[in-house]
Structures are given as C-alpha cells and as structure tokens.
Amino acid sequence: MTTTERTAVAGKFRELKERAEEHCRERWGGRPVIMVGAATCGRAAGALDVLRAFEDEIRKHNLDCPVLEVGCMGHCYAEPLVIISKPGYPPICYGYVNEVIAERLVREFIIGDNPCPEFVIAALEANDMLPSFDDFPRAQYEKKTILQNCGRIDPADIEHYIASGGYAAMAKTLEMAPEAVIDEVTNAGLRGRGGAGFPTGRKWRYCRDTPGRPKYLICNADEGDPGAFMDRSILESDPHSVIEGLIIAAYAIGTRHGYIYVRAEYPLAVERVETALKQAKKANLLGRNILGSDFTFDITLFRGSGAFVCGEETALIASIEGMAGLPRYRPPYPSSRGLHGKPTVVNNVKTLACVRHIMNDGAESFRSTGTADSPGTAVFALAGKIVNTGLVEVPMGTTLRNIIFDVGSGIPHGRKFKAVQIGGPSGGCLPESALDLPVDFDSLREAGAMMGSGGMVVLDEDDCMVEIARYFLEFTQHESCGKCTFCRLGTRQMLEVLTDFTLGQGTIEDLDNLEKLAEEVRDGSLCQLGRTAPNPILTTLRYFRDEYLEHIELGRCPALMCMHLIAYYILPDKCERSCDACIGTCTVEAITSNKKRIKVIDQEKCVKCNTCLTACPPQYNAIVKLSPPSEVPEQ
Amino acid sequence: MAGVEKARNAEEREHIEQETSRVLKGFGRKRQNLIPVLQKVQECLGYLPGEAMTMIADYLDIPDIDVYGVVTFYNQFRLNPPGKHSIRVCLGTACHMKGGYITLDAWKRRLDIGPGETTADREFDLDTVACVGCCTMAPVTVVDEKPEGKVEPTKVDGILAAFEREREAGGKETSDND
Numbered sequence: 001m002t003t004t005e006r007t008a009v010a011g012k013f014r015e016l017k018e019r020a021e022e023h024c025r026e027r028w029g030g031r032p033v034i035m036v037g038a039a040t041c042g043r044a045a046g047a048l049d050v051l052r053a054f055e056d057e058i059r060k061h062n063l064d065c066p067v068l069e070v071g072c073m074g075h076c077y078a079e080p081l082v083i084i085s086k087p088g089y090p091p092i093c094y095g096y097v098n099e100v101i102a103e104r105l106v107r108e109f110i111i112g113d114n115p116c117p118e119f120v121i122a123a124l125e126a127n128d129m130l131p132s133f134d135d136f137p138r139a140q141y142e143k144k145t146i147l148q149n150c151g152r153i154d155p156a157d158i159e160h161y162i163a164s165g166g167y168a169a170m171a172k173t174l175e176m177a178p179e180a181v182i183d184e185v186t187n188a189g190l191r192g193r194g195g196a197g198f199p200t201g202r203k204w205r206y207c208r209d210t211p212g213r214p215k216y217l218i219c220n221a222d223e224g225d226p227g228a229f230m231d232r233s234i235l236e237s238d239p240h241s242v243i244e245g246l247i248i249a250a251y252a253i254g255t256r257h258g259y260i261y262v263r264a265e266y267p268l269a270v271e272r273v274e275t276a277l278k279q280a281k282k283a284n285l286l287g288r289n290i291l292g293s294d295f296t297f298d299i300t301l302f303r304g305s306g307a308f309v310c311g312e313e314t315a316l317i318a319s320i321e322g323m324a325g326l327p328r329y330r331p332p333y334p335s336s337r338g339l340h341g342k343p344t345v346v347n348n349v350k351t352l353a354c355v356r357h358i359m360n361d362g363a364e365s366f367r368s369t370g371t372a373d374s375p376g377t378a379v380f381a382l383a384g385k386i387v388n389t390g391l392v393e394v395p396m397g398t399t400l401r402n403i404i405f406d407v408g409s410g411i412p413h414g415r416k417f418k419a420v421q422i423g424g425p426s427g428g429c430l431p432e433s434a435l436d437l438p439v440d441f442d443s444l445r446e447a448g449a450m451m452g453s454g455g456m457v458v459l460d461e462d463d464c465m466v467e468i469a470r471y472f473l474e475f476t477q478h479e480s481c482g483k484c485t486f487c488r489l490g491t492r493q494m495l496e497v498l499t500d501f502t503l504g505q506g507t508i509e510d511l512d513n514l515e516k517l518a519e520e521v522r523d524g525s526l527c528q529l530g531r532t533a534p535n536p537i538l539t540t541l542r543y544f545r546d547e548y549l550e551h552i553e554l555g556r557c558p559a560l561m562c563m564h565l566i567a568y569y570i571l572p573d574k575c576e577r578s579c580d581a582c583i584g585t586c587t588v589e590a591i592t593s594n595k596k597r598i599k600v601i602d603q604e605k606c607v608k609c610n611t612c613l614t615a616c617p618p619q620y621n622a623i624v625k626l627s628p629p630s631e632v633p634e635q
Numbered sequence: 636m637a638g639v640e641k642a643r644n645a646e647e648r649e650h651i652e653q654e655t656s657r658v659l660k661g662f663g664r665k666r667q668n669l670i671p672v673l674q675k676v677q678e679c680l681g682y683l684p685g686e687a688m689t690m691i692a693d694y695l696d697i698p699d700i701d702v703y704g705v706v707t708f709y710n711q712f713r714l715n716p717p718g719k720h721s722i723r724v725c726l727g728t729a730c731h732m733k734g735g736y737i738t739l740d741a742w743k744r745r746l747d748i749g750p751g752e753t754t755a756d757r758e759f760d761l762d763t764v765a766c767v768g769c770c771t772m773a774p775v776t777v778v779d780e781k782p783e784g785k786v787e788p789t790k791v792d793g794i795l796a797a798f799e800r801e802r803e804a805g806g807k808e809t810s811d812n813d
Contacts, residue, residue: 044772044782076771226727229768264674264711265767267780305670306710308765322669324708383729383770390771421728457728457770471731475765481708563736587741587788607744609737609788 008292013171016283016291020159032065032086032110034058036097037079037151039072039236040268041229041390045079046098053099054082057106065110071237073151076390078121081151084109092130095121124152138388138407143369145377146353147393150237155272158279161240167285169359173248174293181252182208185355187363189375194220194311194348195423195452196528197374197441203345206335208253210343215255218339218346219246221262221269222316224308225424226475228455230379231349233391235262235269238353239276243299245352247285248359250297253345258299261316264306273301308425308479311453312527313338313346315481326483327527348453350379370396374440382408384457385415394439401435404458415460418559419543423452425472425479426532428539429465448539450532464561465544466551470498472536476529487530490521494537501548502562504555504628511548515541560625563608567629570612572598574622582612582623603632636703638714641685648686654679655687659694666695669705673712682713710765718753718760720798722746723777724786727766733773734787739763741788742776745795758798 034054038047054067073081078095084105085091092115094105101119108114115130123132133139153160161167173181186201207215219242223231235242246258262270277299280286288296307325309315315325317339338344354376358366367375374396380403383389387409394403400420404410411417419429428449430437437443444451459468477491497514500506518534518541525531541548550556557565570582570591577597590605591612599622601612616623626632642648658675662668669691676687683706692699706712724730724739743749746759753760769775772784778794786794 040767040782041769041771044769044775044784079771223768224765226731226766227729227770228766229770232768265764303671303674304709305674305712306765307708319670320667322665322667322705324705381770383773384732424728455728455770457732459732463732468728468732471728479765585789587792588744607740609741610734611788614787 009171009174012284012291013167016167017162020162023159024163028066028085030087032084034065034067034105034110035070035083035085035151035154036067037071037073037081037083038069039151039233040266041072041076041233042079042081043268047080049099050080050082050097050102053102054106057103058110061106061111063106063110065106068154069156070153071150071155072233072391074147074233074391074393075121075388077388081121083124083151084115086110086115089115090123090125090127090130090132092123093121093133094119138409141394141398141402141407142392143377143395144393145357145369146234146241146350147238147379147391149241150233150391153238155237155239156275158240158276158283158285161238165360166240166356167244169356170244170247170285171291173251173359174291174295178208178252178254181248181359184363185252185358188358188366189363189373190351190354190358190366191374191376191441192348193350193354193379193454195426195450197451200347200351203335203347204249204253206333207343207345210336212342214257215253215342216339216344217246217250217253217255217258218313218316218320218344219258219260219349219352220311220313220316220346221260221266221349222304222311223263223266223349223453224311224479225426225453225455227381227383227421227424227457228453229381229383230391230454232263232266232269233381234349234353234379235266236272239269239272240280241353241356242273242349243276243280243286245347245355246299247290247297248355249345249347249352251295253343255345256296256298258297259302259320259339260299261302261304261310261320263304270301270303277301307481308475309481309527309529312529315527316346317344324481326481327529329526350454371438371440373442378439378451378454380439380454380456382456382458384421385411385460385463386458387412396440397438399436399438400430403439403456404435408458411458411460415462417458418461418463419459419465421457421459421468421536422455423450423535424455425476426450426528426535427452427455428535429459429468429543430539431543434543448535448542450535462559462561464502464557464559465540465547466498466501466557467559467561469536469540470495470502473498473533476533480529480533484524484526484530486521486524487526487533490517490525491530491533493517494521494534498537501551502557503564504551504562506552508552511541511552555628557627560627562627565629566608566625566627567603567632568601568606568608568610568612569624569626569632570599570601571622571624574620575599576617576620576622579617579620581615581617585611585615587611603629636685636700638707639685639688639703640682640715651680651684651686652690655690659690664695666697669695669697669702670709673702673706677712681717682715713751715753716757718757720759720779721777722759722761723764723767724750724761725765725767725769725773725775725777725782726763727768727770727773727775729770730766730773730775735774737788738774738776738786738791741791745791 190200191197310325315327319325334344473495776786
C-alpha cells in the first residue's frame, strides 16, 4: 500500500468517526436516554411491552427522551433490563422492569428527580449515590472484553458503534502489511473459541500461504449446542464487532469473499446482521476499495436450516454449497481445501470478536489476561439451576467454583449443587470434586468434558444424571447425519440402553455393554459429533455410577425425575381439609376429595405434570414424589 | 419419496406454481442457491409441496431426489402445511432440565397431536426445537415467533385460552357484520 493510500484510509476514517460522534451527540447529548434490553432473552421476558410502555409514557408527557432498543447485558436473571442515562446521574440499570415500573420511572426519574432506588440493580459507573456493578463481589472475577458493548450500544446503529471506538482496529489494520496482522494475532496466542482451541493465527497463515484463488472466510455462527447462547447474544447486541473481526481476518488472509453462517433458529440475530451489513456497505467499510484503500471485501449472510452437525466446519461448507450437511474426513483441512475446493478459514463468532481488541491494544495486552496457554477471556452462558443466569465473561483459568458460586451466586432455593454440564452434547457432567479445575481448553479435556462453545448448565440434586445422559444421546442420535456407521448405529444403540434405564428396565450387563460401546463410538466415528457424543455417558458413568446402579437394581430414580419411576402422592396427615388448591389446578382432573375431605390422586389418570406439587401451599407441603411408584400406599 | 404432500386441487396447484416461479426468478441457476431458494419458498407457502420441489429441481437442473434429500436433512423444512398458529417447544438442555418435557406433554395432551403434526382444523402445529437461546427463561415455548418464558402446564392452558378468546371475538365481529 502506498503512503497516499495510507493517509487516505486514516483521513476517511477520521471523517467517519467525527460524523458518528456528531450524530450521537445530536441524538442523545444533554438529555435523558432510555435503553431497553431487547435481545431474544429480554423479549421472552416481555421487553417489547416495556419498550412500548416507555414510548407511550414519553409521548404522553411530550418529553425529549429517546428510547433505544439495545441488546443483552448478560444479567438475564433480571430481565427485562433497562438502562437510564440522565445528565447529572450515572447511567443506572434497572431490573425486572414491567409496564407499571416503566411508567413510574418516567414520571419519577425522567420528569422528577427520584432515581427510584427500589428498582435499581446497579449503576454502571462508580458514584457516591448508588452501588455500581463494580461493587458486586462478582466483579472481581469478571472481565468484559468482547461483551463490553453488549447492551450498551444500539445494535442497529453503526454510528453508535463507531463513536464507541468501533472500526478503529480495522482502519489501523488496513495500514499494516497482512503478514504483520497475522503475526500480531499469532503473538497474542488467540485460540479458536468454537471449542477446539486451534491457534487462530496459524490457521490464517496456512490459508494465506496455500496457493489457490479465490480464498474464502466464513464466520461460524451455527450455535447448535442446546444450552449455549453466547453467539446469539453477541450477534444481536454487537454485530459490528464480528463484522470488524471478519474484515481484519479477510485482509490478513487475502480474500474478497466472506460468509456469516447464522443458525435459522435465531431470527433476531439474522435481522441484526442484515442491518449491520447494509450499514457497513453504505459507509464503505465493506465493498469496493474499503475506505479508499485497494482492499475489496464483501460478506454474504447465509442462513442455516437447522442441523446441529453443520457446526462442524466441513459440514457447514457442504451446506453453503447447497448440499446436505455431511462432514467429510479431515485432512485436508478447509484451510487448504474448503469451500468450492479453495482455501477457506472458518472462525467462530467469539474468535472474530476478539480480533479487534488484539489489533487495538496489541498482543501483549491480550496475553496479560488468562493463562499462558489459553490467553484472553472465556464467555460462558450460565443456565439451569443457578441464581444469576446469563452471560459471563471471565479470564481463562478462572475456576468453575468461582464462576458458579461467586459470579453465578450458586444454586437457588437452598438446593445442593450436583453437577455442571459443560460443552453441550459433546461435553460432560463434572461433579463437585472437579469444581476447582481452572477453565481453559486443556484442563477441561483432561477431566472428560470440553470447553465446547461455552454453554454451562448447572444441575442440582433434583436432576437425574441418567436422564441427562439419555437426553443428550437423544439429541445426538437425532442430529447424527448418518454418514458413518459408528455414529449412526452406535448413538441409536446407546440411546436405547439409556432409555431402558430410565424406564427401570436395564440390567448390569447392559451397563457394561454401554460403557464398551461408548468407547468404541468415541474412537471410531468420522467427525467430532460422533467422537464426542459418548462424553455425556462416559462422564456420568465416571462420576455418578451409583445413580445408574439405583435405576437398574432398585428401579428407583434418586433425583425423582424419571417419569416412569416416580409417582405423586398426597400425604393424608398433612393435607388440609379446607384447601382445594391441587384439585383446581390439576390439568387432567385426577385429584378428588375423599369423605374426610382429604385429597387423593388417581394414579391411573395422573400425567405427572408437577402442577399440583407447585400449587400445594408451602405451609402444608402435602404432596410428595415417591420412587419407585410401588412406594405409594394402597388407598 | 415418503411424506411429500401435493396440492389438493387445481386452485392450490396454481398458487404453488405461481409463488414458486416468482421466487425462482430472484435466483441464479446455481446448486449453491438450493437452500436459500427452499427457505424463500417455504417462507411464501409455509411448507414445501411436491410440485414446488420438482420445479426447483428442474430450475437448478438437479435430480428431484437431491432436493428431497436436502429438505429432509435439515430440521427447518417441512413437508406438510403448517397450522394457523405455530407452537415450538424448546427442548434445549436448560429447558429440558427445568421441565420442558412436561410442557411438551401438556401441549400434546391439549392439542391431541404429536411433534411435527398439525391439528385437524389446521389451527395449530406442534414441533420441538433444539434450543432458541433463551435458556434463562426456561422452559420456553415459541408461540407464533414470540418466545414465551416459564411455560408450565398451567401456562399452556392460559395461552390456549387466549387464542380461544381471540377466535371468539373474531367470530363475533364477522357475525356482527353479517
């Protein structure tokens, strides 16, 4: 690149940035701004109704106060979340907001001067009025890098992203030699966040050095792991950070063609990416001669069609080519023979979101977080039986205990921790004794689990480990593409054995066969789907063998979860004569009152939907689950 | 090719042919356009009838069976017409552990159909989905594109009651107009 081109890029970017800052000042400067977290998780909690309530109230009072729809801040347990920034106050985050609270916030805080501390979760900056997120004990374990913009900027407004420092890394990159960019990423030690942890810089270099044109770059956003939602959240809340990462990667490997492969089950993410791509094109951050340089690059959005195996890179490539998503044997790896047989780099969403931070702050700064072998941060989606569900970002090497008990605040309702399922269907269940493991690519693999894409589902004593193994096998069996025998038939066999266990029909011999088969499927399958499918079985057998034995020998589910092995029963001496709560709520009219007005469940009719148990008032607590069902006394 | 449904009458066939050729006009005759074409046709028709699949195969110059293979490989494509309202029960890990299977049972019981089926009156279709990424609101059911959080059997009844009310109100309006 010539010097004139170089100054052209810097000059054009400066103009762009000034315009963006001006735009943000005009829209939001000197007045209160309301930001409603309306990513998919917020919407499920009613964020769109809250958004409308704010808009109606603002209109009613004829106020000058913009209401923005932003992404997810990660504190999903308190959805819907709202941030209000009013001049003279720190930006304040409110939780569990509904339409009534929205009205009150407008009346009392936007019009009046009462920030309504009763609804406050925390302020976003340190101040002398309200506690801030940094004052939370969990703050010492967290480090937000790739999530820093999520929920804080308008994802449908490129200027908001640019004004917050966006695309600066890209502008800087376009002034460097492509090899220098690869060196920087290699020195940073960035490893692929999709689960396998392959060094990103090395992948880029292979692709760059392999002869053959055109080359392709693909962002893998086919986040199929049930229980994981990090990529969805990033694409919905900060799509430009991923696009910026793609542009930098494309420049480094020397390609003009990029794809973002988004999962079909994420309609909002698709919409946000579409908008972001349009805006980037309009601003000449994509397309011909980006910012006046000689670099040309464009991105096509490809919607997946719902197949878990397409998260595997060779299957994903087959899918873009218009085929069924069948993986193929590697090597050759896509970096030498990928899309249409050409050198192709496939990177995960989070990997690409890291790139701009490396280019902005340098490799050294990136390495200063995390461990020597796994630098940087890790993003986890916390779900299941945990108080603070949501997205967390911690330095690599943080222990599972810190993540679950300090950041996630432990298990709700005073229940006991049993296991954490990490890495989705390819991962495993780790027990209490593994909680002091540092979370990085290598330690987890040793424990039998894997980082996977970062889904973490916490299980408590009410969750049955045999059932969870069966659940994952049902998933992998259904998603197995059928190409190789071990995976196609092996997963089916394993599922049948596990289903027998949950029905109380297994034998000890089955258990031995299951273990043997699991090892064979792991060793014999073609792609990672099959090779990792036995992990849930192998880890539960390793850490929770007793539970399997109880199912087999006693026909009893100790966690009282397996439907065929439990029965609901109303304790006659605890049942209150004057209360009919269970009768009213029973969805199949299986509960009747006897002569003494004590309620009785008709076991034939009962569908075990758990409604009566939640309806029974806590002061009586008369309904229990019994296992095996033969425990229920004759009535 | 098992499970493929075709138009029931000439009118339906004409509609299918019209919509499909309209969609095809927007795409080049390249194999790699197959999945986007199928997505678009399903968006217009709600499902992929046999006639449409044949037209797509002809247009892209590939065998019918290749189109059928791709359609049945991916979970998103459907061979039968959808109901007026779609019910998608999330069975991701978090939803499953928080009772998603119980919720699915409740839907099956109330609608009297299994996953992948449509009620006889074409009012509802029921399906499961691996994960919609709202794990924190588990158990989730996506009702007509809107994710509903914490759907337990009583909420299933509530959602159905709301549709029932809507239908009654709608029916009343039409009868008022008569």
